[in-house]
Amino acid sequence: MSQDKTILVVGTYDTKDDELNYMSNCIRGQGGQVLSMDVSVLGDPTAPTDYSKHVVAEEGGSSIEAAIDSGDENTAMQIMAHGASMLALRLYREGKIDGVVVLGGTMGTDLALDVCQALPLGVPKYVVSTVSFSQLLPPERLAADIQMILWAGGLYGLNSVCKSSLSQAAGAVLGAARAVEKPKGDRPLIGMTSFGKTILRYMITLKPALEERGFEVAVFHATGMGGRAFESLAAEGSFACAMDFATQEVGNHIFGGLSAGADRLTNAGATATPQIVAPACYDLVDLVGWKPVPEQMGDKPAHDHNRLLKAVVLSASERRDVALAHAEKLSGAKGPTTFIMPKGGCNEWDRPGADLHDAAGLAAFVSAIEDAMPDNVDYVPLDCHINDAQFCETVLSIFDGWLENGVVKA
Template sequence: MSGEKTILVAGTWDTKDDELSYLSEVIRGQGGQVLSMDVSVLGDPKVPTDVSKQEVAEAAGSSIQVAIDSGNENTAMQIMGAGSARLAFDLWRAGRIHGVIVLGGTMGTDLALDLCGALPLGVPKYVVSTVAFSPLLPPERIPADVQMILWAGGLYGLNDICKASLSQAAGAVLGAARAVETPRFERPMVGMTSFGKTVLNYMVALKPALEARGFDVAVFHATGMGGRAFESLAGAGAFAAVMDFAPQEVSNHLFGGLSAGEGRMTHAGKASVPQMVAPGCYDLVDFVGWQEMPTALQGRECHAHNRLLTAAMLEAGERRTVARAICEKLAGATGPVAFFLPTGGCNEWDRAGGELHDAEGLAAFCDEMRGAVPETVELQELPCHINDRDFCEAVLAQFDAWLAAGVISR
């Protein structure tokens, strides 16, 4: 039973043979199977791997000699990254692997992000890296369900410290391959963005209402990585419709906060997925609470959400900038878009009398939206707050209309 699970073990077997072999031994010792892939360029492994470096380079439409002759390790590893990603996907599609683990320093981690990014949600992906959790890793390149562990003390050679990390990772990827419930999408899925219920609470009413209509609902925490996962799945066509009601990551990207990448709020549109959009928390920029506030945000009213995250208020002119950025992104959509504009406020702290209420700033944003919204986007002004019941009723009315018209498919 469990012995049928095969894990792809990838890395530079010319320089990391001992470490990769140790990973493989632990997986086999737990009853799993291993398929090895060599992504090195200059050297050769002690024992031939199941997938050779020559095969990896050829899968990228190149050759190992081209990689060597480039004389540049960055160029060479991009060739190997592209080839390993294509081969990993082909191996998974053929049913030959059930999970993947990649080991490396900065070079290996760069490649690992390509390889893991080629595999769909639900395929266990583990990266053992000397730069795990580092700000070196851009959120737009991190797959939605990748797992990482720091390769502590493992830059060169085996020792008791790095074995602790390697053995945990080997057991984790095999255990995940045995236990994972791969998404079956038996019911159509609605992808929604939000924050916790103390800030935005529309999902409390919308989720059961949509489920009663025969849809599953996945709510993504829009704090950088959550938005990246949302975009990745939207672009892959995982959603019958999206309710992107917390696009704060657009503001974050513009003003140096917790970004989900330049592509935030674009993937659903490119995939022609019907979009319902609202500006939840558009007026705030989240940044790391235990670090010094970005220079551009100093002197602002702030809300310390917890020890990890602090939100800074945007000024009226900056809110106009956000409105234009949102409209530019929605203008590229090839599917239908409805934008809901709650003129009473867009997060719980922004209510009249709230600690971050700014009537002038809210009015500036609404004014800019009215003027900048593309003709292809249906603008619905709502005389309510985003956390009011009236907001949810307007959203459900639009959803039902699109459902009846066949815009949203069951």
């Protein structure tokens, strides 16, 4: 097989030389090429790497001496993480690498998350870590398309157990680099947030209607990581228009649910991306279904969606807090922003007669939203449910107006 793709292999070569070289040999054995990057601080590899620790530190505007003199391992590793991220991005932009794999324990994983976040969506990025999938990893640190595998049994030295993980990662990153179909960018992209069709249905109407207008539509499942992916792309200015209709993660973050990070509902505004916002499922907090419900939420109405996910209903006062958070986040928007408020309800479970309906709670949210909505946001109240046709008709009317006057670029 021809040597068609080059993978950047990153790690602390002073302590994990054998493991990193094993992965590199696996990649070469499958016909790929390797560039090695050493992010050690104190020690040295057994043989020179393509990018030494000195080069890495200097790429970030610092030095190994500064890292050592800091006398603090956390500070030192952050110096290396900054340099490694900048160097990896430069190598990608120069066409020298097609993917990256990073190996580490907690220190190396901390660095790996920065490196992966620095690379654009579509660049294969793999992390082999002793803490893969751990709750140590906050959603806001994870790149939208990061891949992880547990470095099982590999804390110290090679063995048949850890070779299984290392060889899989080597094959996976090379295979991904060969197979990946990166975003083409041949049509302007609309980012939309939602949940499944049992609770929200607007994407069924809006996606084909927007595609007919010449746009590509990506719908993000707003259960923590989906919102994180949406926000990371919004921060890059990837969307021609953001249709952020499922903002439940704002309340999740406030009340300890499945958070997408503190910056949820801010990045489209920060990049002046035109955005239409609606508060689908604002009244619910999603919790891990297999964990006990926190004591402070134990007496609330709840819906067991499945064994993974449980939704708890917020009180009227809590909904007012969520409304204020929406208004505060949107107040910083630099671009055109419209907030649509369906006064008939914002998810299928809160219709009159449904299990989670709370008319007083809905009224409290609407009142708080109307009082707090900042002047930079156009407020559009609707006497309908978010799943009614009027909601989609309103969205398309606003969008078509923006398209006609050039706010949204075709």
